[in-house]
Amino acid sequence: MSKxxxxxSASQDIPTAALPDIIFMLLFFFMVTTxxxxxxxxxxxxxxxxxxxxxxxxxxxxxxxxxxxxKNVGTYGSEPRIQTNDVFMVPDELTLFVNQEKDKLxxxxxxxITMALNIDSEVKMGIVSDVEQTLRKSNARKILYKSxxxxxx
Amino acid sequence: MARNKERGTPEVxxxxxxxxxxxxxxxxxxxxTIANDKGILMQLPPPPEPDQPExxxxxxxxxxxxxxxxxxxxxxxxPYNKPMSELxxxxxxxxxxxxxxxxxxxxxxxxLPSQMKSRAKQSSESSDHPGKAVVSFKANRGTSYELYIDxxxxxxxxxxxxxxxxxxxxxxxxxxxxxxxxxxxxxxxxARAGIPKAISIAEPDK
Numbered sequence: 001m002s003k004x005x006x007x008x009s010a011s012q013d014i015p016t017a018a019l020p021d022i023i024f025m026l027l028f029f030f031m032v033t034t035x036x037x038x039x040x041x042x043x044x045x046x047x048x049x050x051x052x053x054x055x056x057x058x059x060x061x062x063x064x065x066x067x068x069x070x071k072n073v074g075t076y077g078s079e080p081r082i083q084t085n086d087v088f089m090v091p092d093e094l095t096l097f098v099n100q101e102k103d104k105l106x107x108x109x110x111x112x113i114t115m116a117l118n119i120d121s122e123v124k125m126g127i128v129s130d131v132e133q134t135l136r137k138s139n140a141r142k143i144l145y146k147s148x149x150x151x152x153x
Numbered sequence: 154m155a156r157n158k159e160r161g162t163p164e165v166x167x168x169x170x171x172x173x174x175x176x177x178x179x180x181x182x183x184x185x186t187i188a189n190d191k192g193i194l195m196q197l198p199p200p201p202e203p204d205q206p207e208x209x210x211x212x213x214x215x216x217x218x219x220x221x222x223x224x225x226x227x228x229x230x231x232p233y234n235k236p237m238s239e240l241x242x243x244x245x246x247x248x249x250x251x252x253x254x255x256x257x258x259x260x261x262x263x264x265l266p267s268q269m270k271s272r273a274k275q276s277s278e279s280s281d282h283p284g285k286a287v288v289s290f291k292a293n294r295g296t297s298y299e300l301y302i303d304x305x306x307x308x309x310x311x312x313x314x315x316x317x318x319x320x321x322x323x324x325x326x327x328x329x330x331x332x333x334x335x336x337x338x339x340x341x342x343x344a345r346a347g348i349p350k351a352i353s354i355a356e357p358d359k
Contacts, residue, residue, distance in 0.1 A: 014249065019171045020170040048298065048303070121298055125292045125295070128298055136200045141198070142194070144190075144295070145305070
């Protein structure tokens with residue numbers, strides 16, 4: 001015990017000189033990993049849960065489509081809508097969107113474009129299948145049903 | 154202040170540095186959304202051509218799952234109320250039935266580990282061999298997306314578990330195989346050889 005007592009008599013200051021460095025390190029980590037949202041999502045997004053998730057190998061090949069009930073029901077109504085970038089679309093207009101997204105990619109990568117479907121779990125299949133049919137026609141046939149990791153009950 | 158300058162000790166107090174950094178840190182902590190680009194990958198079929206001949210499958214080679222607008226399931230013509238994990242097992246049994254295998258089917262069968270061979274019931278009511286087995290899933294326009302994903306997830310899980318068991322890893326490990334590495338790519342190809350992932354998503358009813 002006496003040993004401990006001796007120690008306690010020493011100064012109890014924790015050296016804080018390295019604190020800024022540690023904080024800066026954390027700061028840089030978050031600065032690097034942060035992706036600022038470039039678009040506002042105008043539809044409700046509660047993604048379904050699934051177990052068999054694959055990760056996308058190359059993020060530049062991914063384009064996002066959001067489907068769900070509009071957050072602003074007063075303006076846009078309560079029917080599920082399709083959002084790409086910042087606008088609502090009808091399924092037929094998606095062809096144009098797919099072509100725009102394909103134009104951003106290099107020639108070789110165009111066929112590997114992946115459409116990430118962010119679909120609210122309350123949406124009915126009707127609109128989802130309309131979107132899928134349009135994607136089939138516009139030759140963007142790789143799709144990813146975005147979902148969260150959740151154990152099946 | 155003035156006196157300090159005269160003395161020539163130009164020291165910047167760095168005591169508040171941590172505070173400033175903290176402030177920035179908190180800002181980034183709040184704004185960060187860790188991107189989760191994860192989900193169920195599917196490949197859509199090419200668009201239908203007008204003069205496409207209809208491909209006829211034998212009834213026994215199709216595992217039919219239907220969903221109606223009340224989110225009720227019909228699996229192999231029977232109403233289905235069991236949990237999704239049961240559905241997964243049924244799909245596995247269906248794929249690994251080997252009722253009437255051709256030469257490729259026999260080769261596939263011989264390549265399976267022994268505990269998977271015991272799954273082969275060789276029933277004449279179920280699929281001939283994995284190469285021919287098709288899981289067909291048809292939803293209604295009124296089916297909820299949540300159920301759709303649940304069923305799709307169960308069918309995907311069945312296939313992934315078959316592949317994973319074949320090479321002796323868990324399904325999650327199988328999903329994480331990195332195709333850019335040679336060893337893992339070979340493992341992936343070995344797992345999938347002879348057992349195509351044939352999931353057919355039919356266009357929903359009006």
